[in-house]
Amino acid sequence: MVKGQMKIQQMAVMIVAVFFFFILVGLFFLGIVFKDVEGSAEDLQRAQAISSLGVIADMPELNFDSGESMTLDEDKLRIMSGEFGEDYDLFWPVASIGVYKVYPRFDEVEECPGTNCNYYEIYNPSGHENLQAGDGGYRDVKTYSAYVAICEKVRESGSTYDDCEVGKLVVGVRG
């Protein structure tokens, strides 16, 4: 083989090798970057879920009294967990919303309406099984929660008072 042809082949192999080397470096770099994008998206979703807890609890659609924070109206929970709440599907800034009554302590989740029920499902478009925050959450959905008061107005013997229980507002974000 002529010396010149040999050099051409060497150079061609070298250039192809360099080309593939840069491609591999680029792919490695893009992998890191897009992992970062995914992380940023998750961080933003998490930040939104946490800040949404207060916002959702204080929304007039759920709030008991416009003068009290983190207090939910049980009548509104009954309404929003029914057919009426379906109109709000696109409205919520999170992936799921549920409200549990935490006292008395329960072993099984009983969805409302029903006797001795302890769970109102306000929004859960993907229809995942009801799980409490801390149990790992729904598949693909991470949950965050805050304690709230669940109240309703009651009239007895001519006087009106607020009857309140302890509850937990659970919101989910796609994880």
Place this chain on the structure above:
Amino acid sequence: MKRGQFNFVWLFAIVAGGAILFLAVYGALRFGETAEFQSATEVAKSIAIITDPLQAGFAEGSFGKILFQQETRINNVCFDNGFGKNDISVATRAGVGEEWNLPGGATSIHNKYIFSSGVNSGFDYYVFSKSFGFPYEVSDLIFLTTDNYCFVNAPDGVPGFDVPNIEVANPSGHENLQAGDCDVDAVRVCFGSGDDCDMIVYGSCSSGCDSIYDEGIVVKDGVDMRYVGDLIYGAIFSDKGVYDCNVRRLLYRAGKIAEEFVNKADLMDARNCNTNLKPDLIVWKSLVENASVDDLASLRTMANVIDRKNRQEACGVW
């Protein structure tokens, strides 16, 4: 080495090397654009999140400031079908070529009402909010602006918050203060009358009001924007398109809440916590759900009546 061989080797190296360099430069540019898009999209999403704690909630109002390292443009596109949404997208100033980079992905905000111009540009953004009740709590109004404002001849209580980009000149009851105290660059908002006004607010409230400016019209660039209550700030800080759209969204939501209250009244009646508000709420819902900015003043009168009735109830619906 022969002359022909030398040429071919170098020609081959130059073509292949050029192709690699071209691909590298093209890749770097595309990557830069992607990174820019990612950054702008993250900022838009962040705006949606950081306005959460800025919502007035139960307070009279709240204020915050968003500072950007580089000049930033925030686009606000409003959609008013049903609950509607504000689509917020962000673009930064371009170093070369076009004046502004292409905006990042828009973040859709369905549960907030952001009043601003369609396109805002600047380094510092002022964000403040006011609660909107009609007659019950409907939502918070969020105002976003980069401009400085000067309120000329503003009545007491306007603006109802202490915001650094709003100064008040010639407030009522302080006749010794002169208009002209405003910064030269400030947008001049005149109440009733004034010199060199960029916009004028005409109050028209005649009954059941604390001030004549509880309802009225903001005239800006020859366009009338009707308001009631704190929507006055929405009219001042927004384009007419964004303002009208957000008001329709608010009224639709007020209608949905009224519908919820109708159902709530049934539940309350069932446990002897009776209320007489149901017929009023049914009428109110039908009126407000498809109403527009032009109906605000007439709706306000009915809202006051319903609110008064609710206060008199032992078991109030809200």
